Amino acid sequence: MRAFKSGFISILGRPNVGKSTLFNSILGDKIAIVTEKPQTTRNRILGIKNLEGGQLIFLDTPGLHEGRSELNRRMVKTAVASGRDADVLLFLIDVPSPLVEKDRQMIESLKGSRGVPFLVVNKIDLVKKETLLPVIDQYRRFHSFHQVIPISAITGEGVDILLDEILKVLPESPAYFPEDMITDQTERFMASEIIREKVIQNSYQEIPYCTAVTIEAFKEHPERNLVVIQATIHVEKNSQKKILIGKGGERLKRIGEAARKEMEGFLGKRVFLELWVNVEKDWTRDPAALNRLGYQ
Numbered sequence: 001m002r003a004f005k006s007g008f009i010s011i012l013g014r015p016n017v018g019k020s021t022l023f024n025s026i027l028g029d030k031i032a033i034v035t036e037k038p039q040t041t042r043n044r045i046l047g048i049k050n051l052e053g054g055q056l057i058f059l060d061t062p063g064l065h066e067g068r069s070e071l072n073r074r075m076v077k078t079a080v081a082s083g084r085d086a087d088v089l090l091f092l093i094d095v096p097s098p099l100v101e102k103d104r105q106m107i108e109s110l111k112g113s114r115g116v117p118f119l120v121v122n123k124i125d126l127v128k129k130e131t132l133l134p135v136i137d138q139y140r141r142f143h144s145f146h147q148v149i150p151i152s153a154i155t156g157e158g159v160d161i162l163l164d165e166i167l168k169v170l171p172e173s174p175a176y177f178p179e180d181m182i183t184d185q186t187e188r189f190m191a192s193e194i195i196r197e198k199v200i201q202n203s204y205q206e207i208p209y210c211t212a213v214t215i216e217a218f219k220e221h222p223e224r225n226l227v228v229i230q231a232t233i234h235v236e237k238n239s240q241k242k243i244l245i246g247k248g249g250e251r252l253k254r255i256g257e258a259a260r261k262e263m264e265g266f267l268g269k270r271v272f273l274e275l276w277v278n279v280e281k282d283w284t285r286d287p288a289a290l291n292r293l294g295y296q
């Protein structure tokens with residue numbers, strides 16, 4: 001019998017390359033939020049994949065970028081820290097729009113890590129196969145990757161090969177987590193993320209980048225198969241609050257309805273969701289406000 005293996009795999013890359021999409025696709029469940037806009041993920045999110053020969057613990061991370069606010073800095077710090085102790089580093093790139101020089105800096109920032117580096121070439125469903133090789137060559141020139149694996153996180157192409165190759169390099173170890181556990185995220189956190197996803201999907205310009213969500217109450221009523229959730233959406237300015245609420249409260253209502261529907265699917269219960277909008281002046285630059293809003 002082959003020995004059981006376990007280890008931590010950090011998913012790293014520029015914003016919007018498909019890290020969270022890959023994470024969800026591997027776990028077979030929507031754990032991390034995904035949007036078409038960059039800088040969606042802000043925290044490290046852990047997900048557990050059990051295979052016959054081992055336990056793979058994936059860390060989804062915020063995109064590596066150069067934003068100026070304290071929030072941007074904390075996001076990047078979170079990502080880099082999750083790469084430091086990982087056994088495997090998956091550097092994801094977006095093959096239709098490679099950013100070789102910027103990706104080079106990102107890979108440099110993790111050179112001290114002991115993790116086995118993989119180059120994961122994502123979104124191959126969007127390009128012709130013959131365009132892959134020249135891009136891969138450029139990346140190979142500045143870093144020696146253990147493996148280069150083309151995938152499509154959306155269609156699932158290449159993902160099983162990726163899992164097999166990861167398992168090969170993981171250390172022998174018993175499982176770290178119980179077999180029925182899929183994530184370390186609380187239901188409260190996931191509820192707040194679902195609301196943030198709906199805000200991002202229903203807003204424009206700076207709003208997605210200056211929105212945070214906190215859960216004020218999460219009350220279960222098992223006898224009625226109901227959860228009552230009260231949440232606050234924080235923005236930085238009065239003008240943003242007005243836009244978010246919309247004419248006659250129309251936008252906020254749309255966000256609330258989309259969030260409630262998704263929460264009901266994920267909790268398997270009826271959800272009563274109440275949303276407020278609060279102005280937390282310049283919170284993305286204020287360390288104390290960032291701590292309060294969950295970005296320590």
Ligand SMILES: Nc1nc2c(ncn2[C@@H]2O[C@H](COP(=O)(O)OP(=O)(O)OP(=O)(O)O)[C@@H](O)[C@H]2O)c(=O)[nH]1
Binds near residue numbers: 013034061122
């Ligand atoms: N066509 C195609 N689109 C993809 C693929 N993977 C991700 N996307 C899309 O790319 C966009 C960004 O995906 P995310 O998973 O949120 O990207 P991310 O790297 O987690 O982004 P941040 O959290 O902002 O750093 C979404 O619109 C996805 O649907 C893929 O393999 N093919």
Ligand SMILES: [Mg+2]
Binds near residue numbers: 019020033040041061
């Ligand atoms: Mg993400």
